[in-house]
Amino acid sequence: MKRMLRMLWNMMRHPTGYNCLHTRKLLLDYAEGLLQAPVQTKLERHLSDCEDCQALVSSYREVIEVAGREAALDLPLPAELEQKLIEFMRSNL
Numbered sequence: 001m002k003r004m005l006r007m008l009w010n011m012m013r014h015p016t017g018y019n020c021l022h023t024r025k026l027l028l029d030y031a032e033g034l035l036q037a038p039v040q041t042k043l044e045r046h047l048s049d050c051e052d053c054q055a056l057v058s059s060y061r062e063v064i065e066v067a068g069r070e071a072a073l074d075l076p077l078p079a080e081l082e083q084k085l086i087e088f089m090r091s092n093l
Helices: 002-011 020-024 027-031 037-047 051-072 079-091
Strands: none
Touching: 020 037, 020 051, 027 037, 027 051, 037 051, 051 079
């Protein structure tokens, strides 16, 4: 119940100006370091107060790290798996 209430609160507008629904659209780009400074700063203010979004960023970074290790081994990621991963990450933002 407590988690549900927290999630409902996070779906409302945060004092930072971002809500979770808006933030999640930016998290993959954030995890990859692709956001412009003003957007990144605002998003980081949201993250400082939102454990759910922090957990998603952590998960995205783990996926990026694992993919990087696999790339370092020079093993190609099957195209179908890569597409499924991208679709999964985009649909869960």
